[in-house]
Amino acid sequence: MPNPTAAMLVIGDEILSGRTRDANMHHLAGQLTESGIDLREVRVVSDDPDAIVAAVKALSDAYDTVFTSGGIGPTHDDITADCIAAAFDDPIDIRADARALLQAHYDKQGTDLNAARLRMARIPDSATLIDNPVSVAPGFSIQNVHVMAGVPAVFQAMVASVLPTLTGGDPLxxxxxxxxxxxxxxxxxxxxxxxxxxxxxxxxxxxxxxxxxxxxxxxxxxxxxxxxxxxxxxxxxxxx
Amino acid sequence: MPNPTAAMLVIGDEILSGRTRDANMHHLAGQLTESGIDLREVRVVSDDPDAIVAAVKALSDAYDTVFTSGGIGPTHDDITADCIAAAFDDPIDIRADARALLQAHYDKQGTDLNAARLRMARIPDSATLIDNPVSVAPGFSIQNVHVMAGVPAVFQAMVASVLPTLTGGDPLxxxxxxxxxxxxxxxxxxxxxxxxxxxxxxxxxxxxxxxxxxxxxxxxxxxxxxxxxxxxxxxxxxxx
Missing domain, CATH: 3.30.70.600 (Ribosomal protein S10)
Structure with missing residues (x-):
C-alpha cells in the first residue's frame, strides 16, 4: 500500500517579502518522513483571504492530510481561522472551550482577556482543538486539515501532538x-x-x-x- | 498602478523529504521586494512530471512572472526542462546554442561532453537562454517563466541576470x-x-x-x- 500523502500551507506575508526565513517547512518535512507520510507539496501564500481559501480547498481535495502554519494570533492580520471556516462552509465564532482555556491562562497571569485575545478563541464549529503547551491559544483540526501556529516553538509542539493521531506508512x-x-x-x-x-x-x-x-x-x-x-x-x- | 506579481516554483524531492533546507525562496523574496515585484505565492513540488506541469501552468496563468528552481542538471531526476516544454506545448531537443556553450566549457576542461551532460542542452525551441557564469549549463526563459538551477550560487547568479530584464514597480x-x-x-x-x-x-x-x-x-x-x-x-x- 502506498504511504499516505500530505501537503503544507504556509500563510504569511513575512515569508514572501523575504523578511522571515520559514523554518516550519523543514521541520514538518523531517517529521513526516520519519512517520512514513509523503509530503508531496508545500504552498506559501500571503495574508489574503481568497488565496488562503483557494489553497486550503485545493490541497484538502488533493492530499490525505494538510497542515497549515501561521495567522492564528490576536492581531488584525490573523485571518486563518475565518478562512478555514469559509473553505469548509462551517460556522465560526468564539467557542466556549477555547475561551475557557484562554480565560484560565490570562486569569493566572492577571492579564485582561480583551477583544483582541478573544479572537484566538474563534474556532469553526466542527473543529477539534489542538493543544498548545507553549502559549495556550489552541490550533484546531477540521476534516483533514490541521491548523497550527507560525511561531516555530508552538508549531513544533502542535505537530508533536497531531502526528500520533495520524496513520503513517513505512518510514522512508x-x-x-x-x-x-x-x-x-x-x-x-x-x-x-x-x-x-x-x-x-x-x-x-x-x-x-x-x-x-x-x-x-x-x-x-x-x-x-x-x-x-x-x-x-x-x-x-x-x-x- | 499596482506592482507586478510573481510566483516561485521550487522543484525537488530533497526539500519535501526534509533532507535539504531551501535557501532560494528567501533569496528571491528579498530580491523581488527590492525590485518592487510582489512575490504572491511559492509552491514546492516533487520530481513528478504531472505535478510540475500542472503547477507551471497554474502559476504562469495567475501571475505576471514565474521563477522555477531545481531539476536542470544532467541526471535522470532532472526533468524540469522537459516538463516546462510540455506545459507550453513547445518542442524540445538538444539545442545548438546550448550545446556550443557546453562543448566549449568541457573542451577547455578536457572533459567528455557525454550523453548525460548533453541533457543540459535540452532547451525548448522558443526559449531564450539564461547565462550561468558559475557552471555554464544555462537556464532559460519561456513566455513568462524563468527556469533556473537549484544550486544556490547558480540560482543567485541567474536571478541577477534575469531581474534587470523585468519591469519592476515601486520598491517596497x-x-x-x-x-x-x-x-x-x-x-x-x-x-x-x-x-x-x-x-x-x-x-x-x-x-x-x-x-x-x-x-x-x-x-x-x-x-x-x-x-x-x-x-x-x-x-x-x-x-x-
Missing amino acids: ISKTLRIERGEGDIAGPLGELANAYPALSMGSYPYQKDGKYGANIVMRGTDMAMLSEAMEKLAAAFPE | ISKTLRIERGEGDIAGPLGELANAYPALSMGSYPYQKDGKYGANIVMRGTDMAMLSEAMEKLAAAFPE
Whole structure:
C-alpha cells in the first residue's frame, strides 16, 4: 500500500517579502518522513483571504492530510481561522472551550482577556482543538486539515501532538553517498541503477565549494536491504 | 498602478523529504521586494512530471512572472526542462546554442561532453537562454517563466541576470518596531492604525525567547513619509 500523502500551507506575508526565513517547512518535512507520510507539496501564500481559501480547498481535495502554519494570533492580520471556516462552509465564532482555556491562562497571569485575545478563541464549529503547551491559544483540526501556529516553538509542539493521531506508512529511510566527481560522470551509472531499482527514489544533489565539486547521491526507500544493495553497486562504480 | 506579481516554483524531492533546507525562496523574496515585484505565492513540488506541469501552468496563468528552481542538471531526476516544454506545448531537443556553450566549457576542461551532460542542452525551441557564469549549463526563459538551477550560487547568479530584464514597480520599504508587550495588548491600537492607513500593510510577528515575549511590528509600503507617520503613532501608543 502506498504511504499516505500530505501537503503544507504556509500563510504569511513575512515569508514572501523575504523578511522571515520559514523554518516550519523543514521541520514538518523531517517529521513526516520519519512517520512514513509523503509530503508531496508545500504552498506559501500571503495574508489574503481568497488565496488562503483557494489553497486550503485545493490541497484538502488533493492530499490525505494538510497542515497549515501561521495567522492564528490576536492581531488584525490573523485571518486563518475565518478562512478555514469559509473553505469548509462551517460556522465560526468564539467557542466556549477555547475561551475557557484562554480565560484560565490570562486569569493566572492577571492579564485582561480583551477583544483582541478573544479572537484566538474563534474556532469553526466542527473543529477539534489542538493543544498548545507553549502559549495556550489552541490550533484546531477540521476534516483533514490541521491548523497550527507560525511561531516555530508552538508549531513544533502542535505537530508533536497531531502526528500520533495520524496513520503513517513505512518510514522512508535514506542513504547518502558523496562522490567527488562531476554529475555528468555520475549520471550514466546512476540512471541505470534508478532503472534497475524502481522501488527506490534516487536523487543527485551537486555541490560546489572551495573550488571543489561533486554530488551527494541520495537513495530513499522503505527496504533497508534493497537500499544497501543498490548503494554498494553505486559505490563500486565510483571507487575512490 | 499596482506592482507586478510573481510566483516561485521550487522543484525537488530533497526539500519535501526534509533532507535539504531551501535557501532560494528567501533569496528571491528579498530580491523581488527590492525590485518592487510582489512575490504572491511559492509552491514546492516533487520530481513528478504531472505535478510540475500542472503547477507551471497554474502559476504562469495567475501571475505576471514565474521563477522555477531545481531539476536542470544532467541526471535522470532532472526533468524540469522537459516538463516546462510540455506545459507550453513547445518542442524540445538538444539545442545548438546550448550545446556550443557546453562543448566549449568541457573542451577547455578536457572533459567528455557525454550523453548525460548533453541533457543540459535540452532547451525548448522558443526559449531564450539564461547565462550561468558559475557552471555554464544555462537556464532559460519561456513566455513568462524563468527556469533556473537549484544550486544556490547558480540560482543567485541567474536571478541577477534575469531581474534587470523585468519591469519592476515601486520598491517596497518597511519599518519594524519591536514592542515588548503581548500581541493581545498590541492588537487593538495596531488594528486601528491598519484601518487608518489602508495603503500600508502591517504585520505582527510574535517572539518568545528566554522567557521574554513581545512582537515585531512590521509596516510595509511605498511611501516613506506615510510609513514614518504611522510608525510614530504606533510608537507613541507604546511608550517604553
